[in-house]
Amino acid sequence: MILVYYIASQYADYPKIYWNLKCSNLLGFNLDLKAALPHHPRVVAATCQVRTGAMRTTMNRTFTIRQLTKEFSVTARTLRFYEDEGLIAPERRGQTRIYSVKDRARIILILRGRRLGFALAEIREYLALYNPEDNSRQLAHARRKCEERIVAFEKQKLEIDTAIAELKRTIVEVDQHLSDAETTEPALAGAAAA
Numbered sequence: 038m039i040l041v042y043y044i045a046s047q048y049a050d051y052p053k054i055y056w057n058l059k060c061s062n063l064l065g066f067n068l069d070l071k072a073a074l075p076h077h078p079r080v081v082a083a084t085c086q087v088r089t090g091a092m093r094t095t096m097n098r099t100f101t102i103r104q105l106t107k108e109f110s111v112t113a114r115t116l117r118f119y120e121d122e123g124l125i126a127p128e129r130r131g132q133t134r135i136y137s138v139k140d141r142a143r144i145i146l147i148l149r150g151r152r153l154g155f156a157l158a159e160i161r162e163y164l165a166l167y168n169p170e171d172n173s174r175q176l177a178h179a180r181r182k183c184e185e186r187i188v189a190f191e192k193q194k195l196e197i198d199t200a201i202a203e204l205k206r207t208i209v210e211v212d213q214h215l216s217d218a219e220t221t222e223p224a225l226a227g228a229a230a231a
Contacts, residue, residue, distance in 0.1 A: 100136040119147055153186055
């Protein structure tokens, strides 16, 4: 049973190896490791090895500018602009930009921030607060900024609703003037003919 689990853990696609792993897809039968080997040290070691290895592989992954432009539907010029602004810092190999997982995550945050109406300065401030050990300051800052955006959007919404109501009143007035003009023209035409 240990060998079966070790083989299953070595060939797992993703680091989601848990105690109750089912090996049906990999080896053609089911094995409930939680019941079979609840405290075996080699099972824990195999699990840790797979999780660490998969994380290391994910963190070392790199992306080209073409991959990221396609994934996020942005232009290469946009990514170069974010680089010029100091928001991302891809590695250079000659003329080629190589983007890390960290760069990709920052691009996701930048694009989300832009979509929500944040200025680049606000996004830069948010990104500068990143701390891998404790991101509570960054999260508190994000919450505060989101609340500010909600207030601004609600104010804009009220202004838009007011403008729409004014436009609708204007249309009613214009329609009334057009209607009055149509009834007045035939009367004037008849008086001129007489």
